[in-house]
Amino acid sequence: MSSFGRAPAVRRVGALLVWVAAVGPLPWLVWLAVSGGLGANPIESLQHRTGHYALRLLAASLTITPLRALTGWGWLVAHRRTLGLAAFAWAVTHLLVYVGLDLVLDLSQFLEDLVKRRYITVGMLAIALLTPLAVTSTQGWIRRLGGARWNRLHRLVYPAMIAAVAHYLWAVKKDVTLPVLYFLVVALLLGFRVVMRRRARSGVTARRADASFGT
Amino acid sequence: MLIRRPADIPSSEITPESAYLNRRQFMGAAGSLALAGLAVPAVLGASRGPAEHGDAVGQAQDDKLTPEEDATSYNNFYEFGTGKDDPKRNAGSLRPRPWSVQVDGLVKSPKRWDLDELLRGLAKEDKIYRHRCVEAWSMVIPWQGVKLRDVLARVEPLPSAKFVEFTTLLDPQQMPGQRTGVLRWPYKEALRLDEAMHPLSLLATGMYGKTIPNQNGAPLRLVVPWKYGFKGIKSIVRIRLTDRQPNTTWNDAIPSEYGFYANVNPTVDHPRWTQAKERRIGEFLRRNTLMFNGYAEQVASLYAGMDLRRYY
Numbered sequence: 001m002s003s004f005g006r007a008p009a010v011r012r013v014g015a016l017l018v019w020v021a022a023v024g025p026l027p028w029l030v031w032l033a034v035s036g037g038l039g040a041n042p043i044e045s046l047q048h049r050t051g052h053y054a055l056r057l058l059a060a061s062l063t064i065t066p067l068r069a070l071t072g073w074g075w076l077v078a079h080r081r082t083l084g085l086a087a088f089a090w091a092v093t094h095l096l097v098y099v100g101l102d103l104v105l106d107l108s109q110f111l112e113d114l115v116k117r118r119y120i121t122v123g124m125l126a127i128a129l130l131t132p133l134a135v136t137s138t139q140g141w142i143r144r145l146g147g148a149r150w151n152r153l154h155r156l157v158y159p160a161m162i163a164a165v166a167h168y169l170w171a172v173k174k175d176v177t178l179p180v181l182y183f184l185v186v187a188l189l190l191g192f193r194v195v196m197r198r199r200a201r202s203g204v205t206a207r208r209a210d211a212s213f214g215t
Numbered sequence: 216m217l218i219r220r221p222a223d224i225p226s227s228e229i230t231p232e233s234a235y236l237n238r239r240q241f242m243g244a245a246g247s248l249a250l251a252g253l254a255v256p257a258v259l260g261a262s263r264g265p266a267e268h269g270d271a272v273g274q275a276q277d278d279k280l281t282p283e284e285d286a287t288s289y290n291n292f293y294e295f296g297t298g299k300d301d302p303k304r305n306a307g308s309l310r311p312r313p314w315s316v317q318v319d320g321l322v323k324s325p326k327r328w329d330l331d332e333l334l335r336g337l338a339k340e341d342k343i344y345r346h347r348c349v350e351a352w353s354m355v356i357p358w359q360g361v362k363l364r365d366v367l368a369r370v371e372p373l374p375s376a377k378f379v380e381f382t383t384l385l386d387p388q389q390m391p392g393q394r395t396g397v398l399r400w401p402y403k404e405a406l407r408l409d410e411a412m413h414p415l416s417l418l419a420t421g422m423y424g425k426t427i428p429n430q431n432g433a434p435l436r437l438v439v440p441w442k443y444g445f446k447g448i449k450s451i452v453r454i455r456l457t458d459r460q461p462n463t464t465w466n467d468a469i470p471s472e473y474g475f476y477a478n479v480n481p482t483v484d485h486p487r488w489t490q491a492k493e494r495r496i497g498e499f500l501r502r503n504t505l506m507f508n509g510y511a512e513q514v515a516s517l518y519a520g521m522d523l524r525r526y527y
Contacts, residue, residue, distance in 0.1 A: 039300065040289035040496050041352060104500060109489065117487050171487070173350070174468060175297035175397050 011075050018079045021060060022086030025053045043101045050094040055168060057087035058130075058161055059185055066192045081137050084157065088134040091127050091164070119170035126163035129156045161186055278345060281354035283423045285496050290430050291348065292449055293398055294383065294390035301392075306429035309389045309450065314434045320380070320455035323371035330434055333369070334420070337361040342417060344440035346447075347479045347508045351501075353493045358438055359421030364412045372408065372456045380405040380461040381437055382453035390450075398464055404437065404448035405461040405475070409517055415440055415510060418451075441507040441514045443477040474527035478518065479508035483527045 029049065032038050038045040061083035068076045103109050113120045133154055135141070142150050165186055169179035292302035295309075316333055319325035340360055347353045367379070385401035387393040393400045410416065417438040420427055427433045432449025439446050445465050455461075465473035472486055481491040481504040492501040507514050518526075 040285035041299070041494065043494065043499075044352070101499075102494075102501075112489070116484075119487065173297075174293075 010073070014073075014076065014079065018082055021057060022082055025049070025090070043097065046097045047094065047102060050090050050097055051168065054087050054090035054094055055164055055182060057083050057090060058157070058164060059182070059189070061087055062157065062161060062186075062189045066189065066196075069192075069196060084130075085134055085137055088127075088130045091130060095124075095127060119167050122163045122170070123167035126160045126167060129160035129163065133157060133160075158190060161189075278343075278355045280343070281346075281356060281496050286354055286356050286422065287428050287431060289496065291350075291444065292392075292430055292432070294392040294400075294402065294450070295430065296392050297397060302430035303428075305391055306433075308391065309384075309429040309433060311426075311429060311434035311450075314452075316435065316451060317453040318370045318455075319453070320457050321373040321376035322456050323373065326370075333366065334361055334418075337365045337369070340417060342415075342438075344415075344417075344438060345508050346438075346440065346444055347493060347504065349443035349445055349473065349477065349485060349490075351485075351488055351490065351493045351504075352496055353502075353504075353508075354496050357423055358417055358419040359424065360417045360419035360438070362414060363416040363418050363437070364414065366418055366454075367411060367456075370454070370456075375458050376456035377408050377458050378405050378456070378460055379408060379411040380453075380455040380457055381448045381451050382455070383448055384450045384452045398468055401452075402448060402464045403461065404446055404463050406437075406439065406446075407460075407517075408456075410439070410514075413514060413517065415513055441479055441510040443473075443479060445473065446477050476518075476523075476526050478514075478523065478527075479504060479506070480523055480527065481506060483524055 029046065032045075033042065061080055064076050064080040064083065068074065099105065099107075099110055114124060115121070133156055136145065136150065136153060145153065165179060165182045168182060169176060172179060288303045289299045290302040291299070292306070295302040295305040312330075314330040315327050316330055317325075317327050318333075338361065340362060341357065342360075343355060343357045345353060346356050363379075381404045383400075383402035384390065385393065406416070417440075419432070419436050419438045420434060422428075422431060427436065432447070432451075435451045436449040437447050437451065460475060463475055465477075466475050479490075484490050490504055493504045494501050505511070
């Protein structure tokens with residue numbers, strides 16, 4: 001209750017962080033491109049950077065629920081969609097850099113890659129799984145689907161996240177340090193949900209037991 | 216011992232600086248056309264199809280030098296980190312002098328050479344080579360060094376020698392990347408003796424007319440222009456002649472992706488990407504990759520009768 005007065009400041013900082021994380025990379029990339037900061041192979045650099053932004057934002061969107069549970073900050077949930085949408089936007093940019101700049105719209109090469117290279121296959125799978133989530137991210141769709149169904153649909157973010165990290169793991173040449181780190185983060189985030197759900201279930205049974213004792 | 220006499224290099228392959236500068240002037244005159252981008256699709260179209268005469272096509276392409284800044288800041292040298300910009304940032308800890316090279320195995324008299332002594336009196340070579348990385352990017356780099364065959368002649372291989380193995384320095388103090396287990400250290404590479412004796416095979420000590428920078432493999436590195444870049448082992452401390460095909464680092468690490476031969480070959484894909492095209496650093500559109508990186512005329516005979524799909 002004493003923290004109530006400070007909440008707006010926390011919320012404002014939280015909102016700022018979310019927006020910087022979501023859109024900040026865009027002016028940063030423009031600056032790097034203009035100043036030559038993308039290095040000797042700018043297309044590869046864009047490719048890697050956009051992929052990293054998508055992965056980080058997707059992981060960030062998955063930290064909202066555990067963070068809310070730990071802090072009790074209900075307002076955090078409003079940012080979950082922002083982060084998820086930004087992750088999707090960067091993932092699509094990542095795909096556009098690949099097809100548009102790297103392959104220069106060589107669609108037969110793209111199809112060959114899609115079939116032959118498993119990291120491309122799972123990468124596309126991740127984007128495909130995220131697409132309905134992005135489409136249904138509006139208030140209108142939440143109303144139309146109803147909260148429960150909307151929530152169920154949006155659990156697709158879990159396989160999408162796993163596919164995205166698998167894409168990264170299979171794309172790197174030899175140094176798997178970062179992909180493995182991502183896998184650990186994902187395991188932590190998903191593990192947290194499993195534990196929460198178990199607790200919630202046992203909590204419910206405990207309360208029922210209490211109730212039967214008439215206290 | 217079977218050492219086939221390799222074909223001589225056409226003089227077009229070794230471009231003297233004056234000729235190169237003249238060509239630049241010519242290119243400058245033709246610049247507006249090239250800038251219009253009209254020439255690019257035409258050249259790409261011309262080099263389509265089987266690269267039987269890859270070299271002729273290669274020469275027809277515009278092989279202008281990669282900016283020195285790019286060639287010295289975009290490197291694969293895992294001894295200094297796995298990022299492309301890591302070597303330049305971290306290679307300051309390497310001490311390229313004094314430097315000694317152990318030459319042993321099947322040679323007349325095994326010996327630990329001081330590098331300057333090993334190279335003393337050998338003909339200095341100036342060579343502009345296309346450099347094709349297995350990761351499908353490429354550069355054009357002016358190297359200075361000596362022919363590998365001249366060094367081998369100095370150390371006198373025994374008739375039983377069939378392969379040459381090279382080893383990079385092992386010193387985690389100087390090479391911080393060696394404190395990680397990303398590859399098995401020290402880095403090793405090897406050539407068949409006839410490949411090593413080929414006049415295109417170079418031991419480089421300089422690039423762009425300067426002493427070779429640490430991040431590019433100071434003070435001594437191998438350059439084999441018709442093979443993928445990872446064959447070009449850096450900071451060599453040991454050269455061993457042997458009669459058995461040596462193990463090599465990337466081949467050991469991921470044999471399905473990196474072969475012992477590692478000849479540039481547009482018809483054999485890396486499992487994770489096509490090798491039919493490459494991005495020349497500094498260019499937007501990808502080029503077609505040429506058989507043996509455009510050196511087919513000089514080196515194809517080394518592999519006559521070999522199944523290059525199997526021996527990739």
